[in-house]
Amino acid sequence: MPKSQKSASDALQLQVDVLVLGGGPSAAWAAVAAAESGAKVVLADKGYLGTSGATAPSNTGTWCVPPGDNRHAVVERRWQRTGELADQRWMLRCVDTAYRNLLRLSEWGYPFPSEDDGRLYIANLRGPDYMRFMRRRVLLAGVTVLDHHPALELLSDGDAIVGAAGVARQAGHDWRVEAGAVVLATGGCAFRERILGGTGLTGDGYLMAAEAGARLSGMEFTGKYTLAPYGSSLNKGLPFRWASFHREDGSPILGSTGEPLRNGIGDREEEVARALIDGPVHARLDQAEPALQGWLRQGQPNCFVPYDRAGIDPFSELFRITLRAEGTVRGTGGIDIVSDDCATGVPGLYAAGDAASREIVTGAVSGGGAVNSSWALASGWWAGKGASTHAKRRSGKAFRGAAQPLGQAGLRPAAAPRAGIAAGEVIEAVRNEVTPLDKNFFRDGGRLEKSSERLESIWRDVRDHLRGEGADRIRTREAASIAAVGRWSVAAALHRTESRGMHRRVDLPGKNPALAHRLIVTGVDEFRIEGAPGRLAELAS
The missing domain is CATH 3.90.700 (Flavocytochrome C3; Chain A, domain 1)
Incomplete structure (x- = not known):
């Protein structure tokens, strides 16, 4: 069990090896993988593990490719559809680990249906059953689950990420978990669009990661x-x-x-x-x-x-x-991962599922409910193992009492808070730029420029003046995250001067061979986009 104590203000405080933030399949797999590696694990979910997120209310397929000579051919065919941005090595790793974890589900007793010849049909997962089963598996692995505990920010000791802090929504107090490593499995950003399971998918993990120094990629591919x-x-x-x-x-x-x-x-x-x-x-x-x-x-x-x-x-x-x-839920953008264990490049911080960029397995096209589902199965496993290994390397190091919270926009405004800024109005203003068909499905340089200017103005207000108190911080932080993701997405779309996959520029309808590479976004308030090799486009708010 994690070490715990209550402060004078009755805030929950825990110390563990690995903290997983999120409640979808990738979070569940990360928690199980870390626990099976011997780590003490806490999983903190914005909702209720087993019912929150896009998978729980859905009937989801998987990219199920059994081992054999045909696997390479299947991956090659899929790669041909990715706009030349995916990596076949990662695609092969994904189908291999996902297939192994589907077999694990069967071994654990998940009730897969049988085909006519008696073989189990493991390619499809019934969302409600799957996530209910994974909740039981997470608890069976000894993981401490904190339901309705949305995270607001990461904690850093100056060298590495050492935990996170947030609000216990139902209990009404704050929480703080110090950890040897953190896995962000917080899902994508649906920009408050009405889609199944999308209510809590507000891009929180993207903003937290960027504040810690992590990079983002694929943010222009939100046209699904x-x-x-x-x-x-x-x-x-x-x-x-x-x-x-x-x-x-x-x-x-x-x-x-x-x-x-x-x-x-x-x-x-x-x-x-x-x-x-x-x-x-x-x-x-x-x-x-x-x-x-x-x-x-x-x-x-x-x-x-x-x-x-x-x-x-x-x-x-x-x-x-x-x-x-569907934003980045069925788009491809997210936190850039830099190693096979889903590390983000920031010591102690890992990413999985829709919180991570899926460009390496889906490229410029949507991973839908199949590739994305297998990516959750695989990346959650890798991230949990990687986080556990990192935590073991930190074993014996005392947690520093000086660990600092990193959250800024929506929590600690750069200037004086202003009562006239409402989180709901911020979200609606962002939605007006990133969801209309004539702005986001069919893109045009002129319209993107105008949207970028509006989003920069929205961001300045959020950065300088938006702040919540108590439980209202959940809402203001979500608004800040949505504003940040919208801003990055439109800037990346403006920077990709071509059409590729779900990025459709009516003013630039063809693919540009010189842009057959990923665009990397670095920074929060002032950020840059790495374009063609050797060139950086500086974007300042």
Whole structure:
């Protein structure tokens, strides 16, 4: 058990080997891996481990590639779709570790379904069952779980990251955990868009990491959107493969070929997006044969809850649709990792899952629910092992009482706090620049310049004047994180002067061979973007 004590202010204080921040699959795998390596581990989740995050409410596939000669061919084919930015060595490591961990799940007793020949079908994970199972496994490994304990900031002793501090949301007191190493598995940033499990995905880990000196990469690749029934948070696009699309008067929408638009996923998403910019769009799943309709209802049951509640038969009736922005949740950006154990380059700090950049395995295209799921299985394992090893190297070193909190924006403003700045208004102002289809799905240099200017202005107000008290710090810190992520994302999109993957520049429609490399963002208030080799673009607020 971790050492613990209560201060005079009744704040919880713990000392452990490894602290994991987050509550999705990568956090669970990191906690188990660290505990199985002999570390004393605390996992602190913003929500409730097992129900929070994007995986828990979803039916998620995996990139499941068994060992054998075909594995290299599968990776090569996938790499061809990544915009030349992924790394095949990392892709192979990912499928190998993910496959091993899927087998571990089976050995631990996870109830995989059986195929007709009796073999277990391990390629698919039912989100609610999977995360409930992983919670039990985390507790069985001896990990101390702190539910509803959002982290606000990292702690540093001047040489390394030595813990984190936050708020116990339900108990109402502060908490502080000193640790030999910290794993950031805090998920991506959904910019408060209504998507399944996206409420708590506000980019907190990105800001904490950047404040500690870590770098970010892939931040320009936030142009992933998924179709959903209008007014619903159900961003599950698969059924729209069998949809036809219509204008508000019921007339069919014509695609680029002049034929009625069918199948709204994959390459056809651009055509749906253009139609949505013009006006309301309705869909009908009338391309699905009766047998397929039954399969869809059985395989994707939560996809049909909004229709059933509204009394709509989506296979025969028109219903209004929208495209939901998914930020870095199904984008690729995040904390840059610098070694095989998911270290960030900042001593004592590791990153996993959507908190980490997935460019090395997905490149410029979305990892969706398959590659991203396997990445969570693998990166969580690597980060937990790496953090445990680092903590063992620190073993015997006393925790310094002078460990300093690193949080700034939203916690410790650079100037006088101003009551007129509200966290909700900050978030809405950022959303106005990073979620509209005509600004983020289809990008243009002029519009990006204007958005960048607005986001810089928002950031200055946040940096200088936004501060919360007590539990309100959770909200102000989330607003600061969303503002920071929006700012980095738009700046990186402006810097990538081409179109590649989900980064679509209508003013620069082709790929530039000279830009077949990653863009690295370093810094918070004043940051720089590493562009073409040997060149730095300086960006100051």
